[in-house]
Amino acid sequence: EVQMLESGGGLVQPGGSLRLSCAASGFTFSSYAMSWVRQAPGKGLEWVSGILGSGGRTHYADSVKGRFTISRDNSKKTLYLQMNSLRAEDTAVYYCAKDGDYDDYGWYFDLWGRGTLVTVSS
Amino acid sequence: DIVMTQTPLSLYVTPGQPASISCKSSQSLLHSDGKTYLYWYLQKPGQSPQLLIYEVYRRFSGVPDRFSGSGSGTDFTLKISRVEADDVGVYYCMQAIFVPPTFGGGTKVEIK
Numbered sequence: 001e002v003q004m005l006e007s008g009g010g011l012v013q014p015g016g017s018l019r020l021s022c023a024a025s026g027f028t029f030s031s032y033a034m035s036w037v038r039q040a041p042g043k044g045l046e047w048v049s050g051i052l053g054s055g056g057r058t059h060y061a062d063s064v065k066g067r068f069t070i071s072r073d074n075s076k077k078t079l080y081l082q083m084n085s086l087r088a089e090d091t092a093v094y095y096c097a098k099d100g101d102y103d104d105y106g107w108y109f110d111l112w113g114r115g116t117l118v119t120v121s122s
Numbered sequence: 123d124i125v126m127t128q129t130p131l132s133l134y135v136t137p138g139q140p141a142s143i144s145c146k147s148s149q150s151l152l153h154s155d156g157k158t159y160l161y162w163y164l165q166k167p168g169q170s171p172q173l174l175i176y177e178v179y180r181r182f183s184g185v186p187d188r189f190s191g192s193g194s195g196t197d198f199t200l201k202i203s204r205v206e207a208d209d210v211g212v213y214y215c216m217q218a219i220f221v222p223p224t225f226g227g228g229t230k231v232e233i234k
Contacts, residue, residue, distance in 0.1 A: 107218035112170040
């Protein structure tokens with residue numbers, strides 16, 4: 001079955017750090033770019049970061065640049081998001097999303113995980 | 123960043139009746155390769171988003187043919203020919219021609 005499962009969310013104080021993981025199965029993970037997309041409570045969707053299947057050419061939203069780092073381990077079929085210097089406005093459900101194009105960025109997402117909630121609060 | 127504007131914010135539809143959602147982009151989504159990079163997603167209550175339409179009008183695998191997409195340049199429309207109870211949720215358009223990909227604010231579809 002093709003699926004992705006995020007983990008690592010939780011409650012963290014402002015200024016703190018958290019690392020999210022996304023375990024993928026059912027497709028050739030290393031052949032697809034992956035992204036993180038977040039959704040603040042009751043709000044719309046915001047793309048956060050993307051990474052190619054090879055692990056290169058990473059991209060970040062301006063709102064997280066310099067604070068978040070995306071990475072992947074293709075041997076473990078797992079995507080990561082290291083989040084540092086967290087702010088209240090980073091509070092959201094974080095989804096991992098599989099790119100729809102093979103071997104390069106298509107910048108659209110044909111498979112989404114269930115999401116993991118990150119709450120930044122003191 | 124490209125701004126995506128959806129209307130209406132919400133839609134109440136009688137089952138079996140049609141529904142239409144508009145999406146406008148702040149720049150043309152027509153690429154020099156001839157493709158137009160506009161997508162539609164549905165987020166059902168309590169679920170993650172799912173891809174419905176890619177490149178304006180192409181239905182993703184498993185999407186019923188009552189869903190159709192149209193438009194060009196900066197103006198796009200998602201139509202549901204006959205709304206069913208399973209179609210409730212928030213619909214988002216998204217552009218993928220420029221990085222970062224950006225989403226519309228969403229249109230909530232509810233059943234009367």
